[in-house]
Amino acid sequence: MYKLVGLVLMVFVLISSAEAGAFKGKKIYAAQLYQTCGFTGEVMGKKYTKKEWKNFYKKKTLANVLKQECPKSKLITKKSDIRALFAFFRLFSKDSGNTAACGG
Numbered sequence: 001m002y003k004l005v006g007l008v009l010m011v012f013v014l015i016s017s018a019e020a021g022a023f024k025g026k027k028i029y030a031a032q033l034y035q036t037c038g039f040t041g042e043v044m045g046k047k048y049t050k051k052e053w054k055n056f057y058k059k060k061t062l063a064n065v066l067k068q069e070c071p072k073s074k075l076i077t078k079k080s081d082i083r084a085l086f087a088f089f090r091l092f093s094k095d096s097g098n099t100a101a102c103g104g
Contacts, residue, residue, distance in 0.1 A: 025088025028081050037070035042099065044069065045092030053093055057086040 029041040037044065047069065048056070056062040062085065063076050076082060092098050 021084050021087035022091045023088075025084035025086070028076075028084055029088060032076065032081075033066065033070055033073050036073040041088055042092045045089040045096070046094050048089070048093060049095045050090050050093040053086060053090045057082070062086060 026041055029044070033044075034040070044066075045053075048065075053062075056065050062082050066085070067073060067075050076085070090096070
């Protein structure tokens, strides 16, 4: 019984962490990229699949991809910001089936 409760709590914490990262990524996109990109974070997320976003993140090229997509933006170098943006973009990736309720 205790193992089941522990497992449920662990899953809840992991899901909450992922959602928190995506929420933070949305805030970072709105503050640092939206004006220079000229489109919403949802549009940015749909440019690539989940696998492509994951590869950019793992290969540490996500900041460069963002700079390529939004040439007028500043290069984002803070690791926690990159991690949050990755979570946000994966949420709205081309193959996710998700859409923003209010323009992402």
